[in-house]
Amino acid sequence: MKKNVQPRILYAEEDGNIFDHPELRLLCRKGEHVLPPGPKDIVPLPEGSDIFLLPDRMALGLNPESGEFEYLEANAVAAFVSPGYTLTGSAAYLSDEDAGPLPLFAYGAVGYADGTFWVCANRTDSDPRQQFGDIPDQAIERGARTLLKQYPENRLVQHLAHCALEYCCPAAKNLALGRYEAPLPTAAGCNANCVGCISRQPQDSQFPPTQERIRFRPAPEEITQIMHAHARSEAKPIFSFGQGCEGEPLTEAETIRRAVADYRDKGGRGTVNINTNASLPDTMAPLARAGVSSIRVSLNSVRSELYTPYFRPSGYSFGDVRATIRAAKEQGLFVSLNYLYFPGVNDTEEEFEALADLVESTGLDFIQLRNLNLDPELYFRIIPAPKTPAMGLANFRKRLRKLFPWLEFGYFNPYLGG
Numbered sequence: 001m002k003k004n005v006q007p008r009i010l011y012a013e014e015d016g017n018i019f020d021h022p023e024l025r026l027l028c029r030k031g032e033h034v035l036p037p038g039p040k041d042i043v044p045l046p047e048g049s050d051i052f053l054l055p056d057r058m059a060l061g062l063n064p065e066s067g068e069f070e071y072l073e074a075n076a077v078a079a080f081v082s083p084g085y086t087l088t089g090s091a092a093y094l095s096d097e098d099a100g101p102l103p104l105f106a107y108g109a110v111g112y113a114d115g116t117f118w119v120c121a122n123r124t125d126s127d128p129r130q131q132f133g134d135i136p137d138q139a140i141e142r143g144a145r146t147l148l149k150q151y152p153e154n155r156l157v158q159h160l161a162h163c164a165l166e167y168c169c170p171a172a173k174n175l176a177l178g179r180y181e182a183p184l185p186t187a188a189g190c191n192a193n194c195v196g197c198i199s200r201q202p203q204d205s206q207f208p209p210t211q212e213r214i215r216f217r218p219a220p221e222e223i224t225q226i227m228h229a230h231a232r233s234e235a236k237p238i239f240s241f242g243q244g245c246e247g248e249p250l251t252e253a254e255t256i257r258r259a260v261a262d263y264r265d266k267g268g269r270g271t272v273n274i275n276t277n278a279s280l281p282d283t284m285a286p287l288a289r290a291g292v293s294s295i296r297v298s299l300n301s302v303r304s305e306l307y308t309p310y311f312r313p314s315g316y317s318f319g320d321v322r323a324t325i326r327a328a329k330e331q332g333l334f335v336s337l338n339y340l341y342f343p344g345v346n347d348t349e350e351e352f353e354a355l356a357d358l359v360e361s362t363g364l365d366f367i368q369l370r371n372l373n374l375d376p377e378l379y380f381r382i383i384p385a386p387k388t389p390a391m392g393l394a395n396f397r398k399r400l401r402k403l404f405p406w407l408e409f410g411y412f413n414p415y416l417g418g
Helices: 137-150 155-164 170-177 219-233 249-267 281-290 303-312 319-329 350-363 376-383 391-403
Strands: 008-012 019-027 028-030 034-037 043-045 049-062 070-082 086-089 091-093 110-113 115-123 181-183 238-241 271-276 294-299 334-341 365-371 408-410
Touching: 008 049, 019 049, 019 070, 049 319, 070 091, 070 110, 070 115, 086 365, 091 110, 115 303, 137 170, 137 219, 155 170, 155 219, 170 181, 181 219, 219 249, 249 281, 281 319, 294 319, 303 319, 303 376, 319 334, 319 350, 334 408, 350 391, 391 408
Parallel strands: 181 238, 238 271, 271 294, 294 334, 334 365, 365 408
Antiparallel strands: 008 019, 008 070, 008 110, 028 034, 043 115, 049 070, 049 091, 086 115, 110 115
């Protein structure tokens, strides 16, 4: 980026029109601190991102002459960045006293300068698997309809076709296109009650889930039909249990074991992954024997005092999560973290030390730096305040690489062969 870029803030009128302010400079939030973004914090807003108006929240900016923060009697604006980018700073604003919670998105600070929108984010993965800009909707619909015609009795095909055509789920769209990673939702139930769950929310949460959770348990043969079909289309297939439209896949470990074993017994190739909360360590050995390749463990933090109030586990603890990671590595599985990153929380010194301890003690392989989709102010009502300042995403990654040269970073599940 240009080192001298100093974006101006954006604000929105009630009619939804967005403007850039002629003077006030962009501010961002890192933890509980509001400050201007540094030169390593911002990039041009990537294609496929969205810009949101934030109701009941006033735009906040820096007056470059006085050095004071000023707010406008106009709505703040934030960006939801496209996949492959991780936020370095959240949107800064001043909320009304009666402001309700924001929907389940990540809210990046976004500004405007030199004819370009700029967002507080870094690119963490260049994989194009969730880029659909050059693909016509008709191709996705045609692929989904073809699967429905080939497998008219397969309930999982019906569910995923609905996800592709109605929810525009990127994973389901890729299945319809026969490319990259195929989703295999399996679990209707869950042993956690995550504050930011996108498939199930209590009625009093004030923000609806963004998609409908699966309502049935697929039979192993329904799963394997999809796996074989996808492997015929994709040269490097990845299959993932544990999607946004389901609960915890390890609660259906036996169904998954039977499906994967049958797929492998019939010569099925590719990477078989489970996206999980890692709550059930005893499931790792049978799943590995069946032919599972990897697990991806979702965490908002590697410290119990932050993990527990967000995940709200039922019948397991953070100690079980660590035990599952160790068991997976003992079985030879590739282990990733789905590290739900929040600027000013995950890049603090106390979090860095805890993460370094987890990597060193388990030998995990990969960290996916994904954004935590939650109202920032709600998040800080449920977790303890950070004790140390943010070091920034770039420094966070640099320090981890220096300590653990084998550790890889990205945003998506990697293809591992198989």
